[in-house]
Amino acid sequence: MLRSKLALAAGTVAVFVFTLAPSLGHAAPGGMPGPAKPAITQVAKQAGVFNTLLAALDATDLYGVLTGNGHGTFTVFAPTDEAFAKLPPGTVESLLANPAQLKQILLYHVVAGAVPASTVVGLTSAQTLNGQSVTISVVNGSVYLNGTTKVVQTDVMARNGIIHVIDSVLLPN
Helix, strand or coil, X not given: CHHHHHHHHHHCCCCCCCCCCCCCCCCCHHHCCCCCCCCHHHHHHHHCCCHXXXXXXXXXXXXXXXXXXXXXXXXXXXXXXXXXXCCCCCHHHHHXXXXXXXXXXXXXXXXXXXXXXXXXXXXXXXXXXXXCXXXXXXXXXXXXXXXXXXXXEEEEEECCEEEEEECCCCCCC
């Protein structure tokens, strides 16, 4: 079933919309709180462009951690389905066969705490949950991780953190 989910996700052409979820995680007009914010995983599912990421999280038992439920807040640099499709053929399947390696790659996309874009742009690196750091640079007004991965959307708010959407999968050393 997981492989069929991934096959479906890998075959999906992601139409990236820069307003992923405009009504989620933002205050209503006048500064009054809007509807209750969903968790990171729910926001990602509702966006419809993170199916491969969600399947990988499920395969490594990280899905529940990013659902909230007392695990703290996180910042997720989330690769889209299109980003996963850029990996060489067979890579996702190979990683699914090695959940420990896949988990380390996924943790390399997660930073403890909610780090908004206004803070990210002032950083030169960020410690990820796999223990390694990603480098952060701003070039011509765009944020890049490790020099080549572009942040294409920022500050998608969730109950338990923030999603920053990226255009490729980060691979730790």
